[in-house]
Amino acid sequence: MTFAAKQCRIVRGGRVVLPSGTTATDVVIEGERIAAIEAYGSARAEYVIDAGERLVLPGLVDSHVHTRDPGQTDKEDFRSASCAAARGGITTMMAMPNTVPLIDSAAAFDLAARAGEKSIVDFALQALAHPSSIENIEALAARGAVSFELFLGGGPQTLITRDRAVQSALFAAVAGVGGIMGVYPDDSELVALLDCGGDAQAIAHAHPAEIEAGALLGAVVLAASKGCCVHVRQVSAALTAMVIAKLRRHGARLTAEVTPHHLLLTMDDFERFGPEGLIMPPLRGASDVEALWKALAAGDIATIGSDHAPHHRDEKNAGRCDLRKAPPGFPGLETFLPAVLTQWRRRGLTDQAFVRAVSQTPANLFGVSDRKGTIAVGRHADLVIVDDAVDEAIDCNKFLSKAKYSPFHGRRVTARVDLTMVRGEVVYADGAVDTHAQRGRLLRRNRN
Ligand code: DOR
Numbered sequence: 001m002t003f004a005a006k007q008c009r010i011v012r013g014g015r016v017v018l019p020s021g022t023t024a025t026d027v028v029i030e031g032e033r034i035a036a037i038e039a040y041g042s043a044r045a046e047y048v049i050d051a052g053e054r055l056v057l058p059g060l061v062d063s064h065v066h067t068r069d070p071g072q073t074d075k076e077d078f079r080s081a082s083c084a085a086a087r088g089g090i091t092t093m094m095a096m097p098n099t100v101p102l103i104d105s106a107a108a109f110d111l112a113a114r115a116g117e118k119s120i121v122d123f124a125l126q127a128l129a130h131p132s133s134i135e136n137i138e139a140l141a142a143r144g145a146v147s148f149e150l151f152l153g154g155g156p157q158t159l160i161t162r163d164r165a166v167q168s169a170l171f172a173a174v175a176g177v178g179g180i181m182g183v184y185p186d187d188s189e190l191v192a193l194l195d196c197g198g199d200a201q202a203i204a205h206a207h208p209a210e211i212e213a214g215a216l217l218g219a220v221v222l223a224a225s226k227g228c229c230v231h232v233r234q235v236s237a238a239l240t241a242m243v244i245a246k247l248r249r250h251g252a253r254l255t256a257e258v259t260p261h262h263l264l265l266t267m268d269d270f271e272r273f274g275p276e277g278l279i280m281p282p283l284r285g286a287s288d289v290e291a292l293w294k295a296l297a298a299g300d301i302a303t304i305g306s307d308h309a310p311h312h313r314d315e316k317n318a319g320r321c322d323l324r325k326a327p328p329g330f331p332g333l334e335t336f337l338p339a340v341l342t343q344w345r346r347r348g349l350t351d352q353a354f355v356r357a358v359s360q361t362p363a364n365l366f367g368v369s370d371r372k373g374t375i376a377v378g379r380h381a382d383l384v385i386v387d388d389a390v391d392e393a394i395d396c397n398k399f400l401s402k403a404k405y406s407p408f409h410g411r412r413v414t415a416r417v418d419l420t421m422v423r424g425e426v427v428y429a430d431g432a433v434d435t436h437a438q439r440g441r442l443l444r445r446n447r448n
Contacts (some may be wrong), residue, residue, distance in 0.1 A: 009045035010420070011383055013056035018375055019360070027056070029381040032423035036377060039318075049426075051385045054418060058355060058375045059091025059121075059382030060337060061362040061392065062258065063147070064233065065307030066329065067093065067123075069115045071100025076310040076331075076402050082119035082440055084308075084333040084401040089417040091121050092363070092372050092443065093333075093381035097128040097149055098159055104133035109143045117333035119425050119440030121420075122382075124368065129170045130161050134374045137170075141177035144444025146366040147231065148174045153186025153214045154280045160188060168222045168362075175228035177184060178447055180365060182257075183223075184233045185215035185240070186281070198322030200271045200282075207282050209237030216243060220252055231365060232256040233306055236281040238291030245300040253364060256300065258292050259307045260332060260340050261407065265289075269407045273324035275319035278409035279309065295356065303362045306332035306338060310403030331401040335384065335394055335408040341415040345388065367445030385419040392416065400433065 011027045016037075018025070024040035036043070061087065068076040078306060085093050095112065097103035103125055104395050116123045127133060127145040137148065150170060151159040161167055174181045186207075195208040216232055223230045226248020235241060235256050244256050261279060270283040295301040309329025337358070345356050355374075363373025370382045391414055396406040420428040427437040 001181055010048045011056060012040065012041045012048055014040070014053045016056040016375060017058070017355050019352060022083065022101050022351045027381070027383065032271040032380055033380050034375065034381050035379055037375070041099060047199040049385070051420065055351070055386040055388050056375070057384045057421065058359045058373055059422065060089050060358045061094070061368070061372050062090045062306050062308070062333065062336065063093040063094040063097070063366055064259070064302060064307045064363040065093045065095050065333065066307070066309045067095045068310060069099065070111055075312060077117040077118060078123070078212055080400060080402045081122070081125070081308065081333065082121045083433045084331065084399060085116055085121045086420045086433055087400050087417060088334040089337040089384040089386065089420055090333055091384070091420060091422045092124065092368065093119070093121055093125045094126055094146055094366060097126050097260060098155060102128050102130070102132070103175065104128040104130055105136045106139040106143055106352065109140055109145065113304060113442050115129070115172055116442055117439050121422050122372070123445050124366065124445065126182065128159070129174060129182060130159070131166050134166065134169060134173060137173040138177055140372070141179055141447070142443070144147045144442065145179070145442070146445045147180050147182045149182040149184070149370035151184045152218070152219065153191060154184050155186035155363050164218070167219065168226065171226040171228040175226045180229045180231055181218045181223060182231045182233050183211050185219060187211050188214050193391045193435050198319070199431070200323065201266065201354060203278070203282050203323050204267060204284070207280070208232060209239040209284070209288070212237055212281060213240045213243045216240060219256060220247055221380045229253045229255070234259050234262065234281060234283055234305070235292065235295070235301060236262045236288065238288045241291045241295035241300060245295065245298065247414045250266065255302045257303045258277070258296060260303045260336050261306060261307070263289060263304070264339055264343055265407055273407040275316040275323055276330060276405045278319060278323050278326055278328050279307070282327040299347065302357065303365065304357045306336045308332040308401070310401055310437050313403070313405055316405065318413060330404040335406055337416045337417060338394065338409055338413040339411060341386065341388060342413040345414060367447065368443050370446050371443065381424040383421045384417055386446060388415045390414055390416045425432045
């Protein structure tokens with residue numbers, strides 16, 4: 001298939017993943033949107049993309065992407081991140097606010113939105129919840145921030161809000177604009193007290209699951225008192241999953257996210273890959289992985305986000321002898337779909353549950369479900385064709401991200417993205433990005 005098929009008005013598939021089931025159907029596109037879903041083989045158009053027996057999914061909505069743009073474009077920028085996203089079947093990137101400058105004001109939001117004009121997939125911006133942004137919550141919401149992000153640890157001090165009274169005021173302000181608060185549950189003070197060395201075991205020791213679970217409890221109490229919805233970021237441990245399940249049973253307005261690496265990798269991978277496998281929270285044990293899959297199946301964890309967090313290889317290499325000298329994080333946009341869908345199949349889970357976790361629910365939670373997340377009439381024609389009968393190894397040398405390393409390198413997968421379409425335009429096909437692709441569009445949170 002080539003980019004000549006860009007004018008395609010029909011995607012014909014034997015296995016199109018609709019909310020009601022996976023079915024043979026013609027998806028008819030007019031302009032940027034899906035105009036009709038018709039009987040297989042019945043629609044007529046000059047260009048038809050025939051997906052055959054490959055899977056046709058709604059484009060992934062990745063609500064956890066560190067684009068590094070503006071400010072650290074040597075590590076990544078909207079162009080390279082979005083090319084990686086397109087290669088990974090991600091048609092909406094939601095950018096995290098730890099850019100330079102931080103997204104904590106309307107001016108910083110506008111700067112990041114301008115940086116996003118380089119994107120070839122659609123994007124949204126998440127704003128920082130912090131003392132520096134407390135007066136700006138209404139302005140940021142008015143500009144379309146899809147979430148606010150409260151860091152309780154896990155990053156530089158400039159990101160973290162420790163003061164409980166300020167946290168409480170931030171929850172009140174976010175509730176006031178009908179927003180959602182992403183919370184990174186951590187406690188940098190406790191982590192510092194537990195510091196005992198720079199090997200993988202010592203890093204694990206300094207970041208026990210109890211810190212994640214404990215930090216979450218405090219935040220949920222404050223959020224509940226202000227009527228604020230919380231989305232827990234990157235849940236990594238069985239203990240946290242259990243606490244989330246209990247809180248949800250008690251009526252907390254709480255949803256949770258897990259990352260592909262916490263679902264698929266363990267401490268063994270961390271030890272094997274060293275600094276290239278270092279991320280926060282750290283990779284954990286096999287029993288944690290099992291608990292996260294159970295929580296996902298039970299709906300206590302609702303979304304999967306890549307936590308794409310690229311750094312220079314040189315910076316990573318600085319942690320060879322002492323992991324504390326390397327920045328945590330690795331790229332994830334290009335491994336997300338192939339690696340997770342492979343395991344999804346092995347566990348016998350449904351296509352519909354996959355789409356809910358990677359597209360539909362994030363689109364709902366972050367206020368873009370009127371446009372994104374589902375193959376349905378009226379939604380953007382964001383479609384991905386996936387061959388889920390391949391057998392190949394992930395190769396980080398092929399990454400379109402600027403960061404060409406990954407603890408998924410060499411892992412065998414049975415799924416590969418063959419084509420990605422954003423609002424009716426093919427931006428990636430058969431291993432190549434269309435460099436003439438239209439610019440991605442800023443998506444604003446629908447506040448209704
Ligand atoms: O390991 C991480 N790195 N975890 C995060 O949450 C942030 C990220 C980064 O920005 O590098």
